[in-house]
Amino acid sequence: MAASGKKPFVPEDFLEFEFVGDPQISPDAGRIAYVRTVVDARNNKYKSAILVAPTVSAATGGGSAATSIPFTSGITPDSSPRWSPDGTYLAFLSGRDAGMGDEEAKKKAGAQIWVLPTAGGEARPITAIKGGVTDFVWSPDSRLIAFTAMIKPGEPEWLDEEPDGAAGKERQEGKEGKAAKDEKDAGSKDTGDKGSGALDLEALFKKHSEDVRRITRAFYRLDGVGYLEDKRSHVFTVDVERALSGSPGSPPPVRPVQVTDGDYDHSAPCFSPDGEYIAVSACRDPNPDMQRYQDIWVFPVPVEGGGPVEDKAKKGGAKPEAKDAATADEAQDAEPEYPKRLTSKVGPFTSPSWSPDGRFIAFVGHDMEHVWYSDDRLWLVEVAPDCSPKGKARCLTKDFERSFNDQSVTDMRVAGSDTRPRWSPDGKFIFLLASDRGTTHLHMVETSTGKVRQLTTGDWVIFNWSADAGLKNFAFALARPDNPSDIYVGRLPEGSDPAKWPVAPAGLADLDVISRQPVTRTNADLLKKHPVSRPERFTFAAPGGPLVDGWTIRPVDYQEGRRYPCVLQIHGGPMAMYTGTFFFEFQLLAARGIGVIYCNPRGSQGYGQEFCAGIRDEWGINDYADIMACVDTAIKQLGWVDPDRLGVAGGSYGGYMTSWIIGHTDRFKAACSMRAVNNCHSFYGTSDTGFQWDDIWHGKPWEKWENLIKQSPITYAGNIKTPTLIIHSEEDHRCLIEQGEQLFIALKKLGVEAEFLRYPGESHGLSRQGKPWHRIHRLKRIVEWFEKHL
DSSP states (O other): OOTTSOOOOOGGGGGGOOEEEEEEEOTTSSEEEEEEEEEETTTTEEEEEEEEEESHHHHTTOOOGGGOEESSOOSSOEEEEEEOTTSSEEEEEEOOOSSOOSHHHHHHHOOEEEEEETTSOOOEESOOBTTOOOEEEEOTTSSEEEEEEEEOSSSOOBGGGSTTSTTTHHHHHHHHHHHHHHHHHHHHTOOSOSSGGGSOHHHHHHHHHTTOOOOOSSOOEETTTEEOTTOEEEEEEEEHHHHTSSOTTSOOSSOOEEOOOSSSOEEEEEEOTTSSEEEEEEOOSSSGGGOOOBEEEEEEOOGGGTOOGGGHHHHTTOOOOOSSHHHHHHHHHSOOSOSEEOSOSOSBOEEEEEOTTSSEEEEEEOOOTTGGGOOOEEEEEEBOTTSOBSSOOEETTTTOOSEESOOBOOSSOOSOOOOOOEEOTTSSEEEEEEEETTEEEEEEEETTTOOEEESOOSSSEEEEEEEOTTSOEEEEEEEETTEEEEEEEEEOOTTOOGGGSOBSOOTTSOOOSSEEEESOOTTHHHHHSSOOOOOEEEEEOOTTOOOEEEEEEOOTTOOTTOOEEEEEEEOSSSSOBOOSSOOHHHHHHHHTTOEEEEEOOTTOSSSOHHHHGGGSSOTTSHHHHHHHHHHHHHHHHHSOEEEEEEEEEEETHHHHHHHHHHTTOOOOSEEEEESOOOOHHHHHHHSSSGGGOTTTTTSOTTTSHHHHHHTOGGGGGGGOOSOEEEEEETTOSSSOHHHHHHHHHHHHHHTOOEEEEEETTOOTTHHHHSOHHHHHHHHHHHHHHHHHHO
16 A cells, blocks of 8 residues: 555556547537446457536636436447538447347458437438448538558459348358358268369369458558558548438448559548549559559549539549540540649658638648658648649758647547648638647647647657647647546637747647646546556756756655656657556556666657667667666656666567667666567568668668678677567557567577566567456556566
């Protein structure tokens, strides 16, 4: 029991946490819809429901979880609530049963779009596409929804054409009968003779080889998803009212219409203000898997998909008329008028957002100036009435030395982040998140000057946000040092002069432009029962290096004058950042009397372009210097860190640095290397994205093999004497488990104490999205390992 009388955290307390996120404020600013996720310990999974809370009580300081009303049951995962612009409907993604049959059938079905009338009624599905929907957005007039889905080449497959689908159930018996007959026929020819003539070889070949994967593209799998099976992400539109016109309980009576085409991936659809066009992010060049850029493209909304009839010829990409036989071939070979490319192979551009007058499209990305170490910036491209680009895209925030979007890492977040910029109604400002020194806040960019102003401040992270139609009222999902997530509401002050708002980056000063009031008090009762050791920020610099932010977390039983063991934690990425917000793994170590030290070394986001690119030439040099300086500073300045009882741990790039550190120093008494890159040479061909890292490793393995070997921790394994716990997931496609296997065998061969934990069915994101009991097992073993050795 801690001195406060509260019970220190144990790994099983993870089961009691609730997570909230993805808050969506209604167009009239009267309500907020958000996602609440809880752990289903009995079934080893998560349940998420959509709740709706009024903003009026929150604005007066009276909002609480008790005011929230469940809009969905949460029996199956419900996510991504989105109000229609006219406020009539609330659409969301759900994996609930829509007549798909058993659990395996639901898994194949994926999440579908469901629509719930805000005035009351039952939610109904408007899509039934095999594999599910990955993202969606309403049209400005609330008539259509555009969505993305992964489909195989050719026509998409529909659930009501599957045996498990509602409309297909009547055909199930017939299909099962045919399958049984085929098997019987194949078997009836098997007389036991050894000669092949007694067997139906064709039927047996098909039956026993249908599990073989035929791979033809480089990017054929994705961590957290699995094998892509030649699927590509395409955009569809669906007419909402028509999709709801069928009988309740039956599949949608209309099919969505495919907007994009080709052997390319398309993402982040956004309607033009008039609803006639959709902007997307895509690489539509030959061999797109090998390209490092994505462009902004514009497609017309097809007539059959809700587009205007009068523009059918134009938007269908009609060929020029052939006036005579001589020009017939030219007409046949002419390029279609659409889609239109607005950017020119500059870099990875995404999240397009149309200005209210339709003249500009804003988007986020970079020009690969520092390859993958480049800061995400805000760009603009002007478009003509037919959506042709009027000149080149320009970077609006070239002088803003921070990266847009939330770059933070944590182990206690569920709902994803919507990174799309939002325009003010008058087109003068663009709102979006930006990361700065371990915090993430809402920023506003003046479109005329590119000047960036900061609207929220404080030592916390805003990881989701939304605004009403007038961009005056806001909803935030916010992580604090003492709680992983809560929902807040805020409002821009009336009559306030934007020219007087803080210029970004505003640092850690309390200079909020938007006032905030809580809507939820998530985990309040749970956190009253357990002591939380709040991170303490400090700054330091390695010799010749820049100023770096670090944090320490004291043991919950801390007493002045005592020295405590500490674990140095290193974040992944490396282009990411730690923050001072709640991190459960760190709190568990503190609960067991072990302090935590962590920092944002060079290579991290949130500190400017030069800082992030500080490890571009080599890993393990500048970052290693910063990390060691962090430990040295903590020991020297704090007084309670025991230099003889230090551990080191990290995952992904943090796992790489952990393996690298123990191959270069013996100062740590124990290590935990998780989902690490240990051999850069094999990583290049085994990772789902490794082949895109040419510039990171200064060349391809057959050209610059010595660079990859020099940069690999396994090269220095012969120096390791530190007892090491290796943690890896068996379905990790980012850093394949062979990376962990190589380090483990090397340590066993060297006689170094080593333990290898393999988690079946888990991806690279085990610590964040893994099955609940696997996450708890992992946490228990980490704590036990460091208790044993420190």
